[in-house]
Amino acid sequence: MTTSHKILVPFELPDADPVPPVIAELLDSIEVVVLGHYGLPEQTPPSTARDQFETGARAELETLARPFEDTTVSTTRLVFGRARDKTIDRVAVEEGCDVILTPGRVGAVERLFVPLRGEANFDRILSFVGELLTTNDASVTLFHADVESDRRPGEELLADATDRLVEAGVDADRIGRELAEGADASQSIVDIGAAYDLMILGETEPSLRDRILGAVPAQVTSDTDDPAFVVREPRRRGVVSQAICATTDLEEHR
Amino acid sequence: MSDDLERDLGLYATVTISMGAMIGSGIFVLPALGLKKAGPAVILAYILAGLVVLPAALSKAEMATAMPESGGTYLYIDRAMGPLFGTIAGIGAWFSLVFKSSFALVGLGAYLLLLVPLSGGLVKAVALGLAALIVVLNVVGTEQSGKAQSIIVTAVVLALAAYVINSGFAVEPTRFQPFVSKGSGGIVTAAAFVFVSYAGVTKIASVAEEVEDPGRNLPRGILISMGVMMLLYTLVVGAVVGLNDAKSLTTGGPTGGPSLTPMADGAAGLFGGVGVVAVSLVAILALTSMANAGVLASSRFPLAMSRDSLAPGRLARVSERFKTPLNAIALTGALLIGLIAFVPVVELAKLASAFQILVFSIINVALVVFRESGVDSYQPSFRAPGYPFVQVVGLVGGLALLTQMGTFPILGAAGIIVGGVAWYLLYGRPRTDRTGALGAILARRRDEEPVSSD
Numbered sequence: 001m002t003t004s005h006k007i008l009v010p011f012e013l014p015d016a017d018p019v020p021p022v023i024a025e026l027l028d029s030i031e032v033v034v035l036g037h038y039g040l041p042e043q044t045p046p047s048t049a050r051d052q053f054e055t056g057a058r059a060e061l062e063t064l065a066r067p068f069e070d071t072t073v074s075t076t077r078l079v080f081g082r083a084r085d086k087t088i089d090r091v092a093v094e095e096g097c098d099v100i101l102t103p104g105r106v107g108a109v110e111r112l113f114v115p116l117r118g119e120a121n122f123d124r125i126l127s128f129v130g131e132l133l134t135t136n137d138a139s140v141t142l143f144h145a146d147v148e149s150d151r152r153p154g155e156e157l158l159a160d161a162t163d164r165l166v167e168a169g170v171d172a173d174r175i176g177r178e179l180a181e182g183a184d185a186s187q188s189i190v191d192i193g194a195a196y197d198l199m200i201l202g203e204t205e206p207s208l209r210d211r212i213l214g215a216v217p218a219q220v221t222s223d224t225d226d227p228a229f230v231v232r233e234p235r236r237r238g239v240v241s242q243a244i245c246a247t248t249d250l251e252e253h254r
Numbered sequence: 255m256s257d258d259l260e261r262d263l264g265l266y267a268t269v270t271i272s273m274g275a276m277i278g279s280g281i282f283v284l285p286a287l288g289l290k291k292a293g294p295a296v297i298l299a300y301i302l303a304g305l306v307v308l309p310a311a312l313s314k315a316e317m318a319t320a321m322p323e324s325g326g327t328y329l330y331i332d333r334a335m336g337p338l339f340g341t342i343a344g345i346g347a348w349f350s351l352v353f354k355s356s357f358a359l360v361g362l363g364a365y366l367l368l369l370v371p372l373s374g375g376l377v378k379a380v381a382l383g384l385a386a387l388i389v390v391l392n393v394v395g396t397e398q399s400g401k402a403q404s405i406i407v408t409a410v411v412l413a414l415a416a417y418v419i420n421s422g423f424a425v426e427p428t429r430f431q432p433f434v435s436k437g438s439g440g441i442v443t444a445a446a447f448v449f450v451s452y453a454g455v456t457k458i459a460s461v462a463e464e465v466e467d468p469g470r471n472l473p474r475g476i477l478i479s480m481g482v483m484m485l486l487y488t489l490v491v492g493a494v495v496g497l498n499d500a501k502s503l504t505t506g507g508p509t510g511g512p513s514l515t516p517m518a519d520g521a522a523g524l525f526g527g528v529g530v531v532a533v534s535l536v537a538i539l540a541l542t543s544m545a546n547a548g549v550l551a552s553s554r555f556p557l558a559m560s561r562d563s564l565a566p567g568r569l570a571r572v573s574e575r576f577k578t579p580l581n582a583i584a585l586t587g588a589l590l591i592g593l594i595a596f597v598p599v600v601e602l603a604k605l606a607s608a609f610q611i612l613v614f615s616i617i618n619v620a621l622v623v624f625r626e627s628g629v630d631s632y633q634p635s636f637r638a639p640g641y642p643f644v645q646v647v648g649l650v651g652g653l654a655l656l657t658q659m660g661t662f663p664i665l666g667a668a669g670i671i672v673g674g675v676a677w678y679l680l681y682g683r684p685r686t687d688r689t690g691a692l693g694a695i696l697a698r699r700r701d702e703e704p705v706s707s708d
Contacts, residue, residue: 039577040577041396041576041577042396042397042550043392043395043396043553043578043583044572044579045554048557048561049572049577052572082397
């Protein structure tokens with residue numbers, strides 16, 4: 001019954017941080033797309049940098065991809081450019097990835113943290129968590145921060161989520177629940193999430209607020225040292241470009 | 255392995271990018287210089303200059319959609335007309351942009367000194383310091399700042415609008431009399447000098463591949479941004495002329511030359527000291543952004559030529575440490591600093607315009623060459639309207655302006671051509687065998703010609 005997932009693992013070249021081995025192990029049955037993004041200042045045309053640095057960058061990317069089983073890495077891509085986030089977004093769309101790994105350090109994966117916001121991406125997040133937990137015996141905490149506008153009480157949401165995981169074959173005593181009230185959603189996620197090893201959260205629809213302040217997952221993942229999986233709807237090309245109109249990668253006037 | 259770009263720039267973004275690249279020394283520094291040449295009719299000169307830039311902008315935009323590799327003026331002309339013209343255009347465009355940046359920096363220095371109580375004689379020293387700073391910034395490398403750019407554009411446009419609206423109450427109509435005080439020749443000369451005010455419109459070409467629905471948005475973006483800027487320039491220059499005593503504008507600058515801070519001169523009468531500070535801040539913002547973009551963009555010319563074997567290979571070398579093309583930036587920076595130190599300000603502006611007009615004229619020819627060559631690889635997704643009349647107007651108009659600029663700028667333009675040819679013969683020719691689309695046309699001619707006499 002599981003949806004099949006595909007994970008994008010981006011690396012910030014050169015001198016990228018490797019993915020912790022425990023995370024790579026976790027993914028040994030899930031398809032992985034490895035993306036090397038070679039960051040450039042705006043002074044440097046990507047084609048020139050590619051000519052000069054491609055060999056080295058490719059070798060580094062190969063080393064970085066080694067912890068993943070060869071069978072799970074379906075594609076490796078190397079992009080030279082300036083707009084890192086935009087490139088990650090574009091490659092995720094092109095390769096049909098519905099989960100993006102954001103980097104972080106972790107020694108062992110024993111406690112997962114899954115904040116749930118509402119219906120958005122609900123099925124997909126839980127299906128992914130279910131898949132992770134079948135290859136691993138970690139415990140998981142489902143979390144929800146209640147806000148007034150919720151159409152559905154947090155209790156019910158978390159109960160439903162628990163049922164999904166049990167259906168997916170996760171033992172019920174591995175699943176914990178936590179409900180917070182009021183407060184700033186992204187801040188409480190970071191505070192509570194700090195006690196866990198790994199976070200799995202959904203990407204929200206970009207609202208006007210997100211465009212100005214940055215989407216909640218971006219705030220969360222930049223404030224935490226833990227690695228995180230950001231789960232999103234696999235989108236078609238073109239839809240996504242409207243969501244990221246704020247970041248454009250421009251060639252300079254000459 | 256593709257790293258193609260997404261088409262995510264709408265019409266509005268296209269217009270802002272273009273306007274951002276246009277606003278700078280053209281409006282903050284040049285009006286007084288133009289006034290000296292044309293009298294109050296300098297207002298018409300701004301419109302005339304815009305009309306002559308337009309064809310080149312349309313031509314460049316079409317070529318940009320046909321050549322998705324990030325290129326620019328040099329690349330289009332080289333691919334159309336071969337490495338000889340490519341060399342001339344590359345050097346010309348490089349010089350033009352460096353001259354323009356150095357002029358912007360001198361203007362920037364002049365506005366800065368309005369805020370700090372220092373002697374006017376320090377303009378050059380301040381400009382040199384700023385130039386060194388900008389070169390270092392570019393060597394170390396800067397992050398993309400699209401947002402900052404659009405904020406600057408909005409701030410500057412709002413400030414200019416406020417300036418115009420307020421000046422409506424203080425303008426003295428008598429200052430526009432006699433309007434055409436220097437004859438119509440004066441207008442053409444002034445138009446040639448303020449030509450750089452619109453050069454930024456061709457920045458649309460460098461983002462053409464990111465514009466959605468290019469067939470619709472490219473021409474509209476060009477026309478709208480040009481239209482808005484023509485209107486804005488007309489009103490602002492009108493305000494500057496109306497607010498100031500003509501004599502103080504044309505002789506108020508360093509060593510008795512034209513004022514380099516005409517906007518602030520007007521603001522003093524309008525809002526008092528606060529006005530001078532506000533206008534100076536806006537000018538500093540716009541001119542810094544222009545000088546920085548100028549250094550960044552101009553360093554691409556030696557780099558691109560180096561990649562095509564028209565300049566030494568190490569100019570295309572990217573520094574391991576900074577990840578920037580250090581040598582190309584250093585060469586550009588050295589030219590920039592040398593120009594500020596040794597070339598008189600007004601000549602900087604004239605030469606920048608002369609080189610720009612030269613390059614823009616060739617751009618129009620390059621488009622004609624591509625269209626006529628029928629090379630298969632040329633498949634633009636946007637086709638410039640009014641071909642070939644628009645291009646002919648652009649070429650003839652450009653050359654006409656060039657001839658009105660006086661001896662020194664004409665000699666400068668001729669020097670670029672001669673220097674370009676010499677450099678090509680000495681350096682480029684033994685190393686290249688490209689012929690460009692022009693080569694395809696010539697080859698076809700040869701085949702078609704009936705074998706005559708022998």
